[in-house]
Amino acid sequence: MATRPLADLPTWLLSRANRRAQGLLYDAFAEVGLRPVHYRTLAALADGGSLSQAELGRRLGLDRKDVAVTLDQLADRRLLRRRPDPDDGRRNVITLTTTGLALLPDLERRLDAVQQEVLAPLSANERRTLQTLLRRLGPTDSRDR
Amino acid sequence: MATRPLADLPTWLLSRANRRAQGLLYDAFAEVGLRPVHYRTLAALADGGSLSQAELGRRLGLDRKDVAVTLDQLADRRLLRRRPDPDDGRRNVITLTTTGLALLPDLERRLDAVQQEVLAPLSANERRTLQTLLRRLGPTDSRDR
DNA sequence: CGGATGTCAGTCTAACTGAGATTT
DNA sequence: CAAATCTCAGTTAGACTGACATCC
Numbered sequence A, B: 001m002a003t004r005p006l007a008d009l010p011t012w013l014l015s016r017a018n019r020r021a022q023g024l025l026y027d028a029f030a031e032v033g034l035r036p037v038h039y040r041t042l043a044a045l046a047d048g049g050s051l052s053q054a055e056l057g058r059r060l061g062l063d064r065k066d067v068a069v070t071l072d073q074l075a076d077r078r079l080l081r082r083r084p085d086p087d088d089g090r091r092n093v094i095t096l097t098t099t100g101l102a103l104l105p106d107l108e109r110r111l112d113a114v115q116q117e118v119l120a121p122l123s124a125n126e127r128r129t130l131q132t133l134l135r136r137l138g139p140t141d142s143r144d145r
Numbered sequence C: 001c002g003g004a005t006g007t008c009a010g011t012c013t014a015a016c017t018g019a020g021a022t023t024t
Numbered sequence D: 001c002a003a004a005t006c007t008c009a010g011t012t013a014g015a016c017t018g019a020c021a022t023c024c
Helices: A010-030 A036-048 A051-060 A065-076 A098-119 A124-137 B010-030 B036-048 B053-060 B064-076 B099-117 B123-137
Strands: A080-084 A092-096 B080-084 B094-098
Touching: A010 A036, A010 A098, A010 B010, A010 B099, A010 B123, A036 A051, A036 A065, A036 A080, A036 A092, A036 A098, A051 A065, A051 A092, A065 A080, A080 B010, A092 A098, A098 B010, A124 B010, A124 B123, B010 B036, B036 B053, B036 B064, B036 B080, B036 B094, B036 B099, B053 B064, B053 B094, B064 B080, B094 B099
Parallel strands: none
Antiparallel strands: A080 A092, B080 B094
């Protein structure tokens, strides 16, 4: 009963490669007490300036509730500040602190190191090919988060 | 402050492609009230004959405890039977029922359809290339689960 | 009023940890 | 005795649902 070898299915190969990649990412940030979602949040703020929680959620593809929890954790570590928006009473304005900004270069280095480690088995050409193919596998509809 | 576009990082591309693939898989099996782990369990039994729970866990890369939960659910639906091993008092022998075996062809068809859908944006050549590259990204150490 | 924002409380799955009883 | 098997209870992260008060 030739159950197709699971190991050759695209869904399985993707799952395995992704588990490895996310595990390495997780470990790299865990060394400084953060998780990938923390980095993504800090990077979005460095990139976009001060944002509201809802806007952060949209940019990160996160639920508003989960944004709030993540911000609590980052605010506890003084990596960002949360203040009411003087121009819009509904909103909080989230701003990186000097500490948060200063932490980013280290996080970027860790991120780069993980990319290298993930791609280590491939040549430069193969890396480009993989990237191209993976890009085309992404969701094709509008909500491509 | 050039925060590297997240969208081009291999870890991100892998995560996005994998999320899409697993989502399609999940939906395909959900139509018959199962989840991917249920299919993998049934397929392992069809392939390996009767197995103990621990052996199933090793083959599936699952924790023993999670195997137990999965088997509870499959046994509730009469897709397999769990009996004490007459030769080894510690073990349960897990065996597919006729119903479980009869369900497999439908599940395999669903699995195949998902692979096609995931790979749809790629040509036949590109599919082979992707598969080869992804295989090489897998864990390289011995515990390659 | 409708719509957006932030909060609170809770569910669900996946993966995991620790403890204990039993058998080999 | 040590090792393997199975069970029970609990944790964590991620993604999600519903409800609510506030403000534009």
